[in-house]
Amino acid sequence: MARTTLPFGPQHPVLPEPIHLSLVLEDEIVIQAIPKLGYVHRGLEKMAEIRDHNQMIQIVERTCGICSTLHAMCYCQGIEALMGVEVPERAKFLRVVWAEMHRIHSHLLWLGLFADAFGFESLFMQCWRIRERIMDLQEATSGNRVIVSVNVVGGVKRDIKPETQQWILDTLKLVERDVLQLKSTVMDDYTVQRRTVGIGVLTKEKAFELGACGPMLRASGVAQDMRQLGYAAYGQLDFTPVVETDGDCYARTLCRFNEIFQGIDLIRQAFAKLPEGELAVKAKGLPSGEVLSRVEQPRGECLYYIKASGQKFLDRLRIRTPTFNNLAPLLELLPGCELADVPVLILTIDPCISCTER
Amino acid sequence: MNGSARVLSNLNTSSAPIERVVSFTRIFKETGFRFVTMSCSDLGEAIDLLYHFDKDLDLRSMRVVVPKGGAISSITSVYSCAMLIENEIKEHFGVDFEGLPIDFNGTMYLDEEVHKTPFCKIGIVKKPAAEQEV
Numbered sequence: 001m002a003r004t005t006l007p008f009g010p011q012h013p014v015l016p017e018p019i020h021l022s023l024v025l026e027d028e029i030v031i032q033a034i035p036k037l038g039y040v041h042r043g044l045e046k047m048a049e050i051r052d053h054n055q056m057i058q059i060v061e062r063t064c065g066i067c068s069t070l071h072a073m074c075y076c077q078g079i080e081a082l083m084g085v086e087v088p089e090r091a092k093f094l095r096v097v098w099a100e101m102h103r104i105h106s107h108l109l110w111l112g113l114f115a116d117a118f119g120f121e122s123l124f125m126q127c128w129r130i131r132e133r134i135m136d137l138q139e140a141t142s143g144n145r146v147i148v149s150v151n152v153v154g155g156v157k158r159d160i161k162p163e164t165q166q167w168i169l170d171t172l173k174l175v176e177r178d179v180l181q182l183k184s185t186v187m188d189d190y191t192v193q194r195r196t197v198g199i200g201v202l203t204k205e206k207a208f209e210l211g212a213c214g215p216m217l218r219a220s221g222v223a224q225d226m227r228q229l230g231y232a233a234y235g236q237l238d239f240t241p242v243v244e245t246d247g248d249c250y251a252r253t254l255c256r257f258n259e260i261f262q263g264i265d266l267i268r269q270a271f272a273k274l275p276e277g278e279l280a281v282k283a284k285g286l287p288s289g290e291v292l293s294r295v296e297q298p299r300g301e302c303l304y305y306i307k308a309s310g311q312k313f314l315d316r317l318r319i320r321t322p323t324f325n326n327l328a329p330l331l332e333l334l335p336g337c338e339l340a341d342v343p344v345l346i347l348t349i350d351p352c353i354s355c356t357e358r
Numbered sequence: 359m360n361g362s363a364r365v366l367s368n369l370n371t372s373s374a375p376i377e378r379v380v381s382f383t384r385i386f387k388e389t390g391f392r393f394v395t396m397s398c399s400d401l402g403e404a405i406d407l408l409y410h411f412d413k414d415l416d417l418r419s420m421r422v423v424v425p426k427g428g429a430i431s432s433i434t435s436v437y438s439c440a441m442l443i444e445n446e447i448k449e450h451f452g453v454d455f456e457g458l459p460i461d462f463n464g465t466m467y468l469d470e471e472v473h474k475t476p477f478c479k480i481g482i483v484k485k486p487a488a489e490q491e492v
Contacts, residue, residue: 034460035442036466037466037467038465038466038467038468038469041467041468043476045477046476046477077363078363080363081363081364081365082365208392209437209438209439210438210439211392211393211394211395211437211439224415226415228415229415231363289365289366290365290366291363291364291365291366292363292364292366292410292417292419293363293364294363294417301394303394303395303410305397305408305410307399315399316397316398316399316400318397318398318399320394320395320397320443324395324442324443325394325395325439327442328438328439328441328442329439357467
């Protein structure tokens with residue numbers, strides 16, 4: 001059978017951001033997939049050489065709109081470790097609240113795009129309608145819908161007052177009700193099951209070997225989540241990673257659904273235990289040394305490597321985003337699949353290309 | 359101190375000679391470590407490579423110093439997922455990884471017209487592309 005090379009992307013209806021894949025096909029079966037990146041490479045890490053370590057917070061927040069506050073949190077935790085700064089307890093709990101809001105709206109955004117990929121347009125609209133409630137919460141608490149700029153070195157710069165907390169809890173009740181309705185509609189649907197069950201199976205061993213992270217790893221049966229490290233206030237909350245075992249597209253969808261409920265629960269716990277106190281402490285001096293900082297973003301483990309030598313500017317900032325690591329499992333999953341399943345498989349890793357390329 | 363940030367020290371970072379990077383990496387794999395990523399920084403005359411591994415949330419690093427413009431063996435024979443990060447470091451810092459299964463020859467992010475390594479403080483001229491087709 002003659003082989004055909006099919007260009008997939010950078011502009012494609014299922015791709016919210018540009019990535020190019022050269023798909024080598026035999027009939028309708030993918031034999032090989034070769035990626036081409038670079039359409040949204042901005043060289044953000046290089047900015048660390050011309051912006052001081054406090055200005056870099058605004059830069060890292062723009063690595064990814066969906067995970068903005070988590071990028072800033074990861075970066076601030078690294079700088080705080082280098083400078084020996086202990087963040088106030090209230091700030092730790094507030095960081096958890098904003099981080100989980102990000103996770104909920106990110107998973108709803110992904111679910112909408114995923115539904116769109118296999119033509120379930122009404123589901124796409126329902127997911128994004130529910131997501132709007134979270135965007136409203138973010139706007140009310142931080143001033144921005146997308147770039148939630150609340151982290152500073154030493155804590156947070158905004159508080160959430162008791163009346164706002166109650167409004168958030170009331171809104172989350174509505175979100176929980178709507179997502180619960182959506183879950184049975186989606187997961188019990190015949191068409192959804194035909195497009196996802198048994199498609200793109202990643203075994204536990206392969207997921208581990210290929211460096212998968214986030215829901216991609218946990219849907220294959222590995223109970224690893226950076227929140228287990230106990231950063232921010234996670235160590236003081238009741239938390240167990242959401243795990244599925246089938247490793248297919250259905251399991252990954254289910255995993256993200258359950259993480260939405262977990263996120264709502266964590267916000268409730270954080271508000272219930274929210275201590276009184278100051279929001280931030282002043283960080284004195286300049287960072288020096290090398291540090292690795294990790295947080296769990298909606299898409300998985302995010303790692304920051306920061307190297308500083310007591311100067312105004314950092315020597316090096318390296319950002320490893322979860323999609324960067326999940327590209328290797330994707331390239332492993334594509335060979336052998338049908339061409340019609342390629343969009344579903346690409347979306348199943350929840351790709352964020354602007355994160356990946358920085 | 360927060361639980362997610364780990365300051366690098368002799369306790370969690372080992373050094374490896376450049377010629378033994380693959381065998382040292384294999385030890386990490388055989389002892390159950392997951393490959394997380396690599397970091398890289400410019401030391402002036404050399405490039406500082408850090409390989410990061412994780413086992414049960416315990417993060418360990420391995421440091422290798424490579425002369426600027428020099429070559430080092432690729433670890434893709436041990437961890438195939440290192441292919442993209444090795445290509446990225448090759449493109450940004452000019453480290454030549456020998457044995458890369460897919461070698462973008464410095465065009466993974468950047469265009470062919472970019473001839474210098476942008477992340478080095480003093481950029482070095484990229485080597486001409488190999489004959490391998492990507």
